[in-house]
Amino acid sequence: MRWSNTYIPTLREDPSDAEVASHKLMLRAGFIRRLGSGAYSYLPLGLRILRNIENIIRDEMNAAGASEVLLPAMQPAELWKKTDRFKLLEEILITYKDRSGKLNVFGPTHEEVITDLVARDIRSYRDLPKLLYQIQTKFRDEPRPRFGVLRSKEFVMKDAYSFDKDEKGLEVIYKKMHEAYRRIFDRCGLEYVSVEADSGFMGGSESHEFMAPASCGEDKVICGKDKKEKAAIELGHIFKLGTKYSKPLGARYLDEDGKEKDAIMGCYGIGVNRIFAAVIEQNNDKDGMIWPIAIAPYQVLIIVIDPADKDVVKESERIYKELIDSGIETILDDRDERPGIKFKDADLIGFPLKVTVGKKSLKEGKVELKPRKTQKTSLHPSNKIISVIKDHLK
Numbered sequence: 001m002r003w004s005n006t007y008i009p010t011l012r013e014d015p016s017d018a019e020v021a022s023h024k025l026m027l028r029a030g031f032i033r034r035l036g037s038g039a040y041s042y043l044p045l046g047l048r049i050l051r052n053i054e055n056i057i058r059d060e061m062n063a064a065g066a067s068e069v070l071l072p073a074m075q076p077a078e079l080w081k082k083t084d085r086f087k088l089l090e091e092i093l094i095t096y097k098d099r100s101g102k103l104n105v106f107g108p109t110h111e112e113v114i115t116d117l118v119a120r121d122i123r124s125y126r127d128l129p130k131l132l133y134q135i136q137t138k139f140r141d142e143p144r145p146r147f148g149v150l151r152s153k154e155f156v157m158k159d160a161y162s163f164d165k166d167e168k169g170l171e172v173i174y175k176k177m178h179e180a181y182r183r184i185f186d187r188c189g190l191e192y193v194s195v196e197a198d199s200g201f202m203g204g205s206e207s208h209e210f211m212a213p214a215s216c217g218e219d220k221v222i223c224g225k226d227k228k229e230k231a232a233i234e235l236g237h238i239f240k241l242g243t244k245y246s247k248p249l250g251a252r253y254l255d256e257d258g259k260e261k262d263a264i265m266g267c268y269g270i271g272v273n274r275i276f277a278a279v280i281e282q283n284n285d286k287d288g289m290i291w292p293i294a295i296a297p298y299q300v301l302i303i304v305i306d307p308a309d310k311d312v313v314k315e316s317e318r319i320y321k322e323l324i325d326s327g328i329e330t331i332l333d334d335r336d337e338r339p340g341i342k343f344k345d346a347d348l349i350g351f352p353l354k355v356t357v358g359k360k361s362l363k364e365g366k367v368e369l370k371p372r373k374t375q376k377t378s379l380h381p382s383n384k385i386i387s388v389i390k391d392h393l394k
């Protein structure tokens with residue numbers, strides 16, 4: 001991508017309406033913009049990061065044997081009345097009446113919808129277990145939306161649901177999901193702990209939360225060997241639900257003896273935007289963000305120091321093209337801006353690798369490489385830079 005061609009409206013100053021590091025940095029880097037209370041637009045770089053996180057989640061869900069579906073955000077309130085959650089969640093439900101006068105809910109979660117769906121299709125023990133997931137926008141009228149996308153009214157969740165014959169089957173899938181969550185957070189470069197938790201408004205017997213230590217966290221966890229209490233962000237939450245939803249919504253099956261039984265359920269949620277913000281909370285310094293390679297908006301940034309110099313432009317373009325041809329996600333800062341501005345934006349956004357092409361070094365056939373994490377500059381022969389970059393990205 002050419003910088004001049006995309007949309008990266010960076011800000012010089014910290015926005016006055018942001019309190020925590022991730023919120024400030026996401027606004028300053030032009031990743032997001034606020035539309036209204038708890039509602040944010042994702043701009044090109046922010047969306048790339050969000051999609052990278054989604055794809056890691058998708059990859060691990062598929063590997064764990066889950067199948068992807070997409071359920072409607074618009075849900076009949078009737079369905080929510082069957083499980084008594086219309087009353088229970090009244091405060092946070094965002095509702096509307098359709099033109100026929102029917103009350104609907106914008107889904108804050110999907111237990112009701114998925115159970116109603118599966119109830120119509122499963123017949124016997126041979127149809128079980130089933131494990132389904134989606135990555136979709138949720139709506140909750142949060143009483144205190146804050147910290148940017150960490151607590152918003154409209155957010156992206158990966159929610160998975162399992163249907164089993166018995167508790168033993170549920171235990172197997174629950175463990176599998178627990179493992180998949182570990183791999184997701186590891187791949188996103190997060191520090192986290194998994195803790196036993198309260199099941200809250202989901203109901204059920206057992207649940208675990210995945211917590212990322214961060215100073216702005218709204219929860220508390222005991223961390224590591226030193227047993228210190230730390231503030232943490234809740235990234236994900238998995239629940240054993242039992243028959244709480246299958247019973248009222250009629251998700252039943254015939255067992256081996258022809259007896260009718262309620263399916264045993266579990267549900268497994270991850271906040272995609274929360275992972276985004278938590279990675280920033282854990283990976284920033286005074287100059288900006290430091291993106292892990294796996295979810296960075298681009299892996300390599302090429303800075304063209306003298307956009308008026310023909311040789312500099314030619315060599316920058318060559319490196320850019322070769323990187324792209326090698327399948328490396330690269331952005332070329334071809335803007336007609338002072339080097340100081342380009343360097344500041346580079347550090348703010350925190351692309352993992354920065355290649356600088358300038359007149360002086362290029363006269364000696366060299367270009368500069370600087371990983372954002374170490375900030376250690378090294379000079380390399382320009383004709384070797386592609387393989388040097390490949391080594392760094394390994």
Ligand SMILES: Nc1ncnc2c1ncn2[C@@H]1O[C@H](COP(=O)(O)OP(=O)(O)O)[C@@H](O)[C@H]1O
Pocket residue numbers: 109140142149150151152153155157200234235236237269270271272273274
């Ligand atoms: N308002 C929100 N904004 C952003 N992400 C959220 C929000 N509410 C929940 N999430 C994410 O969705 C995941 C599953 O939500 P859940 O456990 O059902 O919500 P809660 O913890 O509010 O009861 C949470 O672990 C969190 O990562």
Ligand SMILES: [Mg+2]
Pocket residue numbers: 234236237
């Ligand atoms: Mg929760």
